[in-house]
Amino acid sequence: MTEDFLQYLWKYKKFGFTNLKTTKHEELILQQVGTHNVENSGPDFFNARLIIQGQKWAGNVEVHIKSSDWYVHNHENDPAYDNVILHVVWEDDVEVYRNDNSIIPTLQLKEYVKEELLVRYKKLFDKNAQQWISCDKQLPEVSDFMLSNWQERLYLERLEKKSTLILELLEDSANNWEAVLFRLLSKNFGLKTNGIAFLSIANSIDFAVLRKCTDHLGQIEALFFGQAGFLEINTEGEYFNTLKKEYRFLKNKFKLNTNGVEPLHFFRLRPSNFPTIRLAQLAMLYFKNHQLFSKVINSNTIDDFYTLFNVETSEFWQNHYTFEKESKTRKKKLTKSFIDLLLINTIIPMKFVYARSMGQNPEEDIFELISKLPFEKNSIISNFADLKVPIENAMHSQAMIQLKNTYCDQKACLKCAIGNYLLNGE
Known part of the structure; x- marks a missing residue:
């Protein structure tokens, strides 16, 4: 009790x-x-x-x-x-x-x-049961209709949670939506391993400085690689030396510093996810799209976004993964699966917050967009799928991640629609 x-x-x-x-x-x-x-x-x-x-x-x-x-x-x-x-x-x-x-x-x-309510409560909160979540043996009893409604509410909760960071960044940047998008995209280009480090790089660059460099890909690359610390290594090559010279000029002109920039990691990453490659792709994205935020807001279909983020690295990185070693030539485009992650974690939350700031109710459009993306593949989603939870798209997978992290892990069954359903014997 x-x-x-x-x-x-x-x-x-x-x-x-x-x-x-x-x-x-x-x-x-x-x-x-x-x-x-x-x-x-x-x-x-x-x-x-x-x-x-x-x-x-x-x-x-x-x-x-x-x-x-x-x-x-x-x-x-x-x-x-x-x-x-x-x-x-x-x-x-x-x-x-x-x-x-x-x-x-x-x-x-x-x-x-009533005794039957106590029996259901003890079953749900059985401390001796060996199970992944409190209700995993009872979850198949829950109706698809109830689960579907709860998933929609959970996804909105997750959007609200992501909105908090966006609103904080907007306040820090005097409501500069382009600057906030740059920071969030940077964080997500770094993925889980380097996300915080990529965000620290973005935070070290005044967006006004990046805007002044967007006409020249070499300047953007020099800015990103320089602030990331990659131009301090001992290596040679025309491309490297050009970037290093350009970065020295930019550093002096804009009084750049790397205070607060976190170290980047390569360990256990696939070469396609090396921070060098992701920075080169991010640089190309901003070279091709000078008003990226406006394009994001005006894009409304998945195909629009696949076109918008259809970028690859510059020529040097087609046969390199690092500055030091040449590799087999291969174009390194943003894959659809990577773009899907950007949409889930950055673009859709940004569109959600922006629409609300304009006094609009974006839920219907957001649900339509997220429902057209494939669900993520991770251990949380696999376990829920094994429990026969319907997971057909990214809205479902995001909802179940929210459920696991916010309710199941916290034993907050009494605040969960599924927990209430099981307690009430419905």
């Missing part, structure tokens, strides 16, 4: 509430359970309305497993609890008094909860 579960029972009236009595055998009529206090200190529910033995009460409700927890938590010394009108507990083991020595009415909830 947990306090979270007791709060759930009270909040959603998951008990027989028509013939309630306090532990002093006083008639209790529940009019309003109150507003759940989720984030702030103080009683668990504010502004509840009750009638106890014919007397109307308005105030707060505190929930505990045992009555004695009131004293364990030192509520008797906290003025915030002076206005508690009802103590809701699972087990009443001691009387609780207000500061004026009047007894706080207590409702012992275990007398009013």
Whole structure:
């Protein structure tokens, strides 16, 4: 038994509430359970309305497993609890008094909860069960209709979470959407291994400086490779020396520094994901698209984006993965699978936030776009697929990642639509 579960029972009236009595055998009529206090200190529910033995009460409700927890938590010394009108507990083991020595009415909830609900609760929260998530043995029982609705809500939650970073970057850049797009794209070009390092490189470059370089691919490459520290190595070659000379000029002209730039990693990366290749592709993207943000906003189909991000490296990188060693000639274009990741993690969240900033409701268009992308392939998605969860597109996979990270891993089943479905036996 947990306090979270007791709060759930009270909040959603998951008990027989028509013939309630306090532990002093006083008639209790529940009019309003109150507003759940989720984030702030103080009683668990504010502004509840009750009638106890014919007397109307308005105030707060505190929930505990045992009555004695009131004293364990030192509520008797906290003025915030002076206005508690009802103590809701699972087990009443001691009387609780207000500061004026009047007894706080207590409702012992275990007398009013159906046994079948407790059985479902214990099954869902079985600590001894060896399972990937709490409900993995029960998940196949959940209807596809309920899962589909919950996936849509989960995906919106994930978009909201990604929106937080975008809004923070907008504030830092005085609402420069182009600059924010550059930072986010940089982060995602670095993927999981080098994402933070790529973001630190982007943060070290004032976007106004990049804008002044976009007419010359060599300048953009010199800017990116120089800020990344790649031009400090000991090697020779016409291309390398040209970039190094160009970077010295740009560094002096724009007072560039690399303070805060994180080191880049090659270890265990496929050559196509080497940071050198990803920086060269990012440079080409900005060389070909001087107003990239406007093009992103005005693109509305998957094919539009595949065309927009149809870029490859400059000639040198067609037969190199690093500055030092030549390799077999191969064009290194952005693949569709990589572009899909950019759309999922950068482009669609940016379009979502921008549309909202313009007073629009973008949900329908966003759902249409994300639903046309293939789902991601990772261990989370594989495990949910094994549990027969329908995963047909990127909206589904993003939703299930949100579910696993925010609900399953946190044991937040009582806040999850699936957990509620199973508890209610629907």
